[in-house]
Structure formats: C-alpha cells, structure tokens
Amino acid sequence: MRTNYRINSGVRFQMLSNDQLQELFEGVLHLLEYTGLEVHHDEARDILKQAGAWVDGLRVQLPSCLVKRSLALAPRSFTLFARDGNPKHNIHIGPGRAHFGPGPTCPNFIDVETMERRPYVKADVPIVAKVVDALPNIDFCESLGTVGDVHYSLGATYEFAGMFPNTSKPIVAWSYDRFDSADIHKIAVTEAGGQAAFEKRPNYVHYCEPLSPLVSTFEAIDKLIFAARQRVPLVFTPCPIAGGTAPVTAAGIITQAAAESWMGLTLAQAIQPGLPFIMGGVLSVMDMSAMILSYGAPELSLMMAGLTELAHYAGLPLWQTGGCTDSKTFDEQAAIEGSLSCFFSALSGGDLCHDVGYTESAMTGSVFQLAMMDEAIGYSRRITRGIEVSEDTLAVDVIHHVGPNGHYLREPHTRRYFKSEFWYPKLCDRRNFEEWEMMGRTTMRDRAIARVHDILASHQPSLIKPETERIIQEVLAAAEERIRESA
Secondary structure (H helix, E strand, O other), X not given: OOOOOOOOOOOOOOOOOHHHHHHHHHHHHHHHHHOOEEEOOHHXXXXXXXXXXXXXXXXXXXXXXXHHHHHHHOOOOEXXXXXXXOHHHOEEEOOOXXXXXXXXXXXXXXXXXXXXXXXXXXXXXXXXXXXXXXXXXXXXXXXOOOOOOOOHHHHHHHHHHHHHHHOOOOEEEEOOOHHHHHHHHHHHHHHHOOHHHHHHOOOEEEEEOOEOOOEEOHHHHHHHHHHHHOOOOEEEOOOOEEOOOEOOOHHHHHHHHHHHHHHHHHHHHHHOOOOOEEEOOOOEEEOOOOOOEOOOOHHHHHHHHHHHHHHHHHOOOEEEEOOOOOOOOOOHHHHHHHHHHHHHHHHHOOOEEEOOOEEHHHOEEOHHHHHHHHHHHHHHHHHHHOOOOOHHHHOHHHHHHHOOOOOOOXXXXXXXXXXXXXXXXXXXXXXXXXXXXXXXXXXXXXXXXHHHHHHHHHOOOOXXXXXXXXXXXXXXXXXXXXXXXXX
C-alpha cells in the first residue's frame, strides 16, 4: 500500500505563479471597484444597485465583496448535454478538461465544392453542423459564419434552426436581441421536453459579448438578463485588442478583459444565483503594420493561457480561443497557427475553446480548417493525457519474459495496450513512400478535403423530435412575420 504517493494525471503547464495570479486578481477587483464600467441598461443598473453596487449615471462600480460573492456562487463544474441523450456527446466542464468547437459570425465561407471564398448563407449552416457532428475531437457546435441571405436581424435564429437538427452536440448560440434569444430558447426547450427538463439538462449555451473598453452594451446585457432568467448557461466574453481597445501589455489586457466579463458575472448571479457562467475573453494583438486583430499571433495563445489561469484561480471556467489562423488559404500557415493554438489551449486546460476553423483573421469560416484542426486536437489530447505509471504499465515482467534480442509483437501486453497507448491519425500519413505514391501522392490538404466530402456524403446526425421540427418552422415563420410588421 502506497502512502503520500503523488500522481500526475496529465500534461499541463502553469505559466503564472500563484503570487502573480493573486496580483492580477486584485488588479481586476481594484478596476471594478474604483473605475467600474458603463452599463447601458436601466434594469441592469437597478439590479446591480440592489445587489450592492455603486451607480452614478451609466457608471457602475462593484465593491470587491460583491464580486467575490458572485465568484463563490458560480459553479466551477457542470454539464452541457447532448440533445439526443448520447452521453458521449455531453460536455463535462471542470478542472483539467479542454473542449473544442467552431466560432460564429464570419461573414465569408469557403465553398465546399469550389473551394472559393464567398458570403456565408443559410445553406452553409447544416454543412458546418454535420461536419461538427462527425468529427470526434470537436465537442460543441457554432455556425462558423453569419447568415447573409436573410434579414440581418434573423441571422442568429436561422443559424440555430439549421444547426439544431444536424448535430446532437451542445450548441453555443448567439443572438441580436431578446426576440431571437426567445426563438432559440423555444426550439431548445421543445426538444428537451419543457423548461424544467431543460434546466436539468441544458443543451445549449448563450453567448453574449460586451464592448471593450469597459462598456456593457444594452444588447449584451439584455440578452444576459433573458438567459439568466431562463437558466441558460452563459458565456460573457469581451474581445479587446491589445494596443487598440485594451492595454498593449499582456497583463493589462487580461485585467481589463476579466473586469468586463465579471461585470456580467455579477449581474447574472444577482438574477440567478448559481447559474453556470463561463468567463470570456478573446484576446490578441492589433498588428500595427496590418491594423488587424491577429488570430494567428503567438500572443493570442500567451494571453489566452494567462486569462485561463486567472479564471481557474478565481474558480471559473473559461471561453478559450484556438484552431484559427490569419492565412487566407488552406495552407501551411493555417496548419501551423491553428495547431499551435489548439495545443496551447489543451495545455492550459481551456474549458471551451472556440473559433476552431476561423481563417483570414476571423473573416472567413472553413470546414476544411476545422477538419484539419480535429487532427491537431487529437494529437494534443494524446500528449496532455500523459503517462500512466502502474505495475502493469511498467511492464517489468514483460521485459523480463522477452529478454535480450526478443520482440513484443506477440505479447498479450502489447495486444492489451496498443490501441489505447498509441494515437492513430485520421489525416496524417505514416505509410512508406512507395505506398503513399501508389495511393495517389495525396497531401494533408487533399486528405482534409476528402474527409469533409466523405462526411457530407455519408454522415447522418440523429433526428430531432417531430414536435421540434414543427416548432422550428413556426419560429421561423413568426420571425419573418415580425420583420414584415416592423418594416
């Protein structure tokens, strides 16, 4: 029997010391208490004032005790459920777990047939959802784009209506206002079996985005209030740009982003104590030569790792970023930038890592990039899983049995472990040159494209309930009528 024996269950890194994290934590509290944020929502300011905040016009300042109480209320661990009950597709949010999925809102899309860049349309939504559903290392679904061939205010509703029947994996949904928030929630609740059933097994997360620097917009807060009252798990994620809408230093942008997110946290917990809340922040740099938010910069991974560690130090899960690139085409730059950011997210244990499949600095979504990153995530997960050390895995008896100059191919120990110990790629090629040549001399690009086409030709997602199909049609018809009446 062992005593005081320590086991490392996987590979992780810690970039910041506890002293540095405490200094960041205190910096965020100081910023919230003595500077505060503008909150452009009358009801939200009233709620925060009743909870103990100081309100002066639009400016809201949060005493440290109020923020700490909100942090204590929000759970570190919870589960997001597959809509069809498949436990393999549930997402268990908790320490040491990293999950991956696409992002929303890209205005353009790489056409799956022509490989050309074009505007994103509603017919692309089921394509993305079906690819997400089939890829084993993609855990949640977003649309990879903003629907451009419907009225702009209906884009989010059409996206959710297109994703929901085509993947059983949890969805991260966004919206423009309370109306499409309610549309989305009606679809999800119908499939769950009612509001009470949804609260026990939520099948989607609501995504809200405040404005940097230090502004909680009416739209972001209004959607947060709706989601909190309906007990929908929340992501509240600013997108500050270092050197543009946030300080140029990594510590500075982390401090500001946390303050912007924790204003949402405090409001959410005042409305619905214990509501699952995922701290957000999409952090990167303004490239001063190109004047863009760089999605392939090493600073993105560095800043996101720092924000992840601060979130975990404070007891919150984090909305991470990775699998994205500044490349305009499906090339080596896309592979390098996307793979490294996935690996850093896995190493830091980012709870929900989004924007997998983003290209062209978040201007264009690509399911081919998504498929290639599925491979990179699998690779990363094998490394972060670590090494199991036990009497059986030490294999001392096996080594003794084989002895000098033997081999292990026939050993039961080999047959018992080789499938679980080794990672087997879906896209990376390990054949010898002659076999590779005989199979057509395909590149990674060729194989990723072929895999996407195969998924779209053969994969069948699980069906939604007939009543959910009916509700989707009713929701879309009512939304269109709402637009006509307001015109």
